Amino acid sequence: MDGTEKKVSSAQVVIVGGGIIGTAAARELSRYKLDVLLLEKEPEVGWGTTKANSGIVHGGFHEEEGTLKAKYCFPGNQMYPKLCEELNVCFVQNGILMVGRTPEEMETVRQYYERGKRRGVNVKLLSREELLRQEPSLSPEIAGGLYAPEGGAVMPFELAAALMENAAQNGARYKVNAEVINAWYDRDSGKKYLETGEEIIAADYIVNAAGLFSDDLARMFGDDYFSIRPRKGEEYIFDLSVKDLVKSTIFPVPGQVSKGILVIPTAAGNLMMGPTGDDVEDKEDLGTSLDGFQRVLAGARSLVPSLDPRKIIAQFAGVRAASDRGDFIVELSPNVPGLLHLAGIESPGLTAAPAIAADVPRLLAEAGLELEAKEDFQPRREGVVRFSTLSRAEQDELIRKDPSFGRIICRCESITEGEIVDAIRRGARTLDGIKFRARAGAGRCQGGFCQPLIAQIISRELGIPVTEVTKAGPGSEVVISKAKELYHGEVQGA
Numbered sequence: 332m333d334g335t336e337k338k339v340s341s342a343q344v345v346i347v348g349g350g351i352i353g354t355a356a357a358r359e360l361s362r363y364k365l366d367v368l369l370l371e372k373e374p375e376v377g378w379g380t381t382k383a384n385s386g387i388v389h390g391g392f393h394e395e396e397g398t399l400k401a402k403y404c405f406p407g408n409q410m411y412p413k414l415c416e417e418l419n420v421c422f423v424q425n426g427i428l429m430v431g432r433t434p435e436e437m438e439t440v441r442q443y444y445e446r447g448k449r450r451g452v453n454v455k456l457l458s459r460e461e462l463l464r465q466e467p468s469l470s471p472e473i474a475g476g477l478y479a480p481e482g483g484a485v486m487p488f489e490l491a492a493a494l495m496e497n498a499a500q501n502g503a504r505y506k507v508n509a510e511v512i513n514a515w516y517d518r519d520s521g522k523k524y525l526e527t528g529e530e531i532i533a534a535d536y537i538v539n540a541a542g543l544f545s546d547d548l549a550r551m552f553g554d555d556y557f558s559i560r561p562r563k564g565e566e567y568i569f570d571l572s573v574k575d576l577v578k579s580t581i582f583p584v585p586g587q588v589s590k591g592i593l594v595i596p597t598a599a600g601n602l603m604m605g606p607t608g609d610d611v612e613d614k615e616d617l618g619t620s621l622d623g624f625q626r627v628l629a630g631a632r633s634l635v636p637s638l639d640p641r642k643i644i645a646q647f648a649g650v651r652a653a654s655d656r657g658d659f660i661v662e663l664s665p666n667v668p669g670l671l672h673l674a675g676i677e678s679p680g681l682t683a684a685p686a687i688a689a690d691v692p693r694l695l696a697e698a699g700l701e702l703e704a705k706e707d708f709q710p711r712r713e714g715v716v717r718f719s720t721l722s723r724a725e726q727d728e729l730i731r732k733d734p735s736f737g738r739i740i741c742r743c744e745s746i747t748e749g750e751i752v753d754a755i756r757r758g759a760r761t762l763d764g765i766k767f768r769a770r771a772g773a774g775r776c777q778g779g780f781c782q783p784l785i786a787q788i789i790s791r792e793l794g795i796p797v798t799e800v801t802k803a804g805p806g807s808e809v810v811i812s813k814a815k816e817l818y819h820g821e822v823q824g825a
């Protein structure tokens with residue numbers, strides 16, 4: 332066994348992976364008197380598939396009967412309003428439309444309507460005229476559709492960060508830059524061990540929420556009975572000038588492998604189109620392509636013909652952790668007592684996350700974990716100030732208390748220095764972290780103007796040289812090579 336010279340620590344329950352599933356599980360477990368530790372390999376939580384998806388809280392009518400996706404999606408949807416209210420994060424309940432173009436597609440739309448009704452989803456059928464009245468930018472070729480008003484949108488990264496923050500408020504611990512590189516089970520003691528670069532952690536219970544790498548973690552414990560088949564999705568974001576083109580998320584009738592190319596009003600206010608659904612070999616293949624772009628544009632324009640590609644300001648790809656079962660895997664290991672797999676959580680995993688997480692204490696109790704509820708569990712998290720959304724009087728008051736809210740750093744999104752400092756205090760460590768949490772750098776210029784200023788603020792707040800500030804963790808330093816030498820020279824000579 333490697334790494335025996337490493338420090339050994341322990342925790343009752345260790346969650347591997349700080350995506351939406353791991354952080355939601357951490358919050359649920361923090362309701363009980365337990366020692367909970369979450370390990371995340373990236374510099375911040377929420378940086379896996381959770382940061383690179385469509386952000387839709389699905390309606391709950393898509394999923395096939397009898398699947399775990401169906402079991403968890405609609406209940407998850409129903410939990411969102413309260414969850415986001417408690418955590419003070421943005422949830423926009425803008426509804427979901429599935430539209431049909433031909434009589435055959437309309438027949439499929441009706442089947443989804445019946446499925447939704449059977450499940451208790453609030454769904455209604457709309458005629459072509461009703462649809463076009465509701466969404467005048469839709470293609471005139473559309474024949475009708477299904478409307479689910481309780482679908483919505485969130486900022487997934489914001490939610491994962493808030494879940495972790497609230498779990499930590501309630502006593503859960505978490506470590507970032509803590510990749511599990513080895514794991515094993517000691518049958519004699521019943522303990523499970525997780526090795527990171529720094530330490531070995533002995534755990535009584537383990538929650539495998541490692542997303543794309545959940546099969547790799549399972550295999551470390553000898554569970555090789557499922558595997559992850561990565562499926563990439565490319566997405567394209569428009570600037571705010573077209574934000575009002577549609578109100579609801581527009582779905583076509585689904586294809587064989589995915590829900591199709593959508594037009595998505597995001598919770599941040601931008602319109603987005605995507606995603607593709609392409610099987611890939613590499614779990615970390617996050618590249619976008621001309622071919623992907625063309626397919627996305629064609630698909631989105633068949634729903635909303637006036638979409639103008641010149642208004643696109645950013646693109647990204649996320650990789651779905653599809654399992655070889657074609658469904659979520661939410662189960663205790665048949666081989667290692669106390670090991671719970673939350674794997675294969677592809678779409679609609681964001682929507683299902685609160686419902687999956689709510690099941691975690693029950694599943695671990697089945698494996699012997701004793702649950703004693705905390706009387707002082709605090710479900711509420713203090714919200715983040717969004718300066719640009721405040722009234723003039725509120726802005727003045729805030730600036731009087733803290734003048735850093737009077738300094739605009741990101742001009743495109745009107746983000747102040749005060750908001751950036753708050754993001755750092757809540758855990759942001761990188762330029763991307765600031766972008767995801769505070770939206771500084773997420774606007775038209777994509778950080779061209781504000782990144783050097785943000786790098787200086789990170790440097791000042793964390794007490795590190797600006798040459799150590801990264802875009803997204805080690806290897807992505809923003810002041811490099813000659814500039815770095817010059818900068819050091821300047822600093823040393825100053």
Ligand SMILES: Cc1cc2nc3c(=O)[nH]c(=O)nc-3n(C[C@H](O)[C@H](O)[C@H](O)COP(=O)(O)OP(=O)(O)OC[C@H]3O[C@@H](n4cnc5c(N)ncnc54)[C@H](O)[C@@H]3O)c2cc1C
Binds near residue numbers: 351370376378543563
């Ligand atoms: C393009 C696209 C669009 C989507 N759109 C939607 C949508 O609109 N609505 C919806 O409901 N769902 C959507 N999904 C699905 C949703 O994004 C996922 O179901 C969800 O994010 C999965 O969360 P997770 O926590 O399981 O995985 P992740 O977010 O990937 O989290 C796993 C975490 O584990 C960490 N990790 C991995 N290995 C280790 C290790 N060895 N040690 C420590 N940490 C480790 C990773 O760094 C990562 O942070 C979409 C997915 C994609 C790709």
